[in-house]
Amino acid sequence: MNATVTDKAVSDVQHGPLLTKADITKSWLIYYMGAEVSNSYERLQSLIFCASMTPVLKKLYPNKEEQAEALKRHLNFFNTEGVMGGIIQGVAIAMEEQKTRGEPITDSSIIGIKTGLMGALAGVGDSIIWAALMPLLIALFIPFAAKGSAMGGIAPLVLYTGITIGISYALCHKGYKLGRESIVTLLQGGKIKELIYGANVLGLIMMGALAASYVKLSTPLKFSFLQGSEVVVQQVLDSIVPGLLPLAAVFAIYLYMLKKGPRYTVILLSVVAFSLVCSITGIL
């Protein structure tokens, strides 16, 4: 214990003050708050990344010229998923700190690590945080909302915000501590893939369950035969497999998107036209 304290004191004297945990938390908070606020087509999240680094850079580079260089370095193109992106921030802070302590770290290696990690982490983050966790939490509480309870909106808001803040805070500090090598190992390891796989399985099961409850499609068609016996089409369909029409609707739209890409507007207009035609002709 004493040894580490003196070590730190010695290194402070030799290399200037170290960053404290609070400095990193401050950086993390700025990034979390503003990741999308200033997002632009030109350089996406570069502005907020630079802004989030300001508390750290001000401390590390008292020399104005160096500070200006560092700020410009972090205005380079940057974009990733904001929760997982916390790791990159931690790594970047650690590298800037090492640089001021005389380690051979070039400007381009800092930029290189950021751009190298941002794509991979955006992929991981988009598939876990946005494509799995978010719809899952909403799905879980939609039945409350459908019954008219405010819980259906409050619960997902609180849970999603809480969980993701916890993750990104932890990742940012972890990234700072572990440095870049370990991040690469983490990304290549099986754990993250496993996590995404599991989340996707659960997500799809939930979506299926919700689709069964909330996609509503039935036909009023009836055919009367000469003998007076009547065939109600919906009853026939239900006796084969219930929910055939809703399931068909989901997959029709899915297959269209698979072929033509996510053309939401075309799909929406088609659904409108389809509904009008079916309403007028009495098919549905």
Added chain:
Amino acid sequence: MSTLMLATLMGLYYWFARLRLGYTFSGMLVQPIVIAVFVGLITGDMQTAMIVGAGIQLVYLGVTSTPGGNVPSDPALAACIALPIAVKTGMDANLAIALAIPFGVIGVFVDQLRRTINAAWVHMADKHAETCNTAGIMRCAFLWPALMGFVIRFPVVFAANYFGQSVVEQFLAFMPRWLTHSFEIMGGILPALGFAITIMVIGKKTLIPYFVAGFFAVLYLKVDIMAVAIFGTCIAFLIRSFGKNEEA
């Protein structure tokens, strides 16, 4: 509450939620189901607001953001306009969904405008970096986008809510039966879009049987959503070792 007050509050909500302050917090604020809580509070009709909100939410379930942050459709604009009007006019949930859709599309253009204008602040920040003006950089990252966002976001929702209600009421009074029925059909089909998008976003064709399993679990076994979540989690854990061997 007066229409003026309601329109103002909705305009402010839309501006604030779409400001995207707090990355995941605001990510949830723009969801119809959360907007419904706000509409319920200010109109005093939580029950209706939540039911209609759930309906609109289903259409946009998978619509979060795509890589690069492009908004494929804006659920917040759709809900901020359709929800209050639906609650005020006592509109059927299916009809409200149909009303919401066009606004969701308009919202995409508003966001494109925002991100185009936002480029100006990056250039400003470049200059601030030269002079180490860190306070200036912070203003570029937060203050200017917020002010500009107000200018382009607030008026849309305010105007639609302020003038929309009476227009919609008149329209509802004259609507023929075949048209109302077509809206009912539409309201029944559109949630399928939300699910299809989610399957698409997850993007693993080999996992589609899980979707089908969940679907028929509800229809045949009559389990509710919470039960599906519990069993689903167990299944997700159980197949973990199995999944490792596959290209995940």
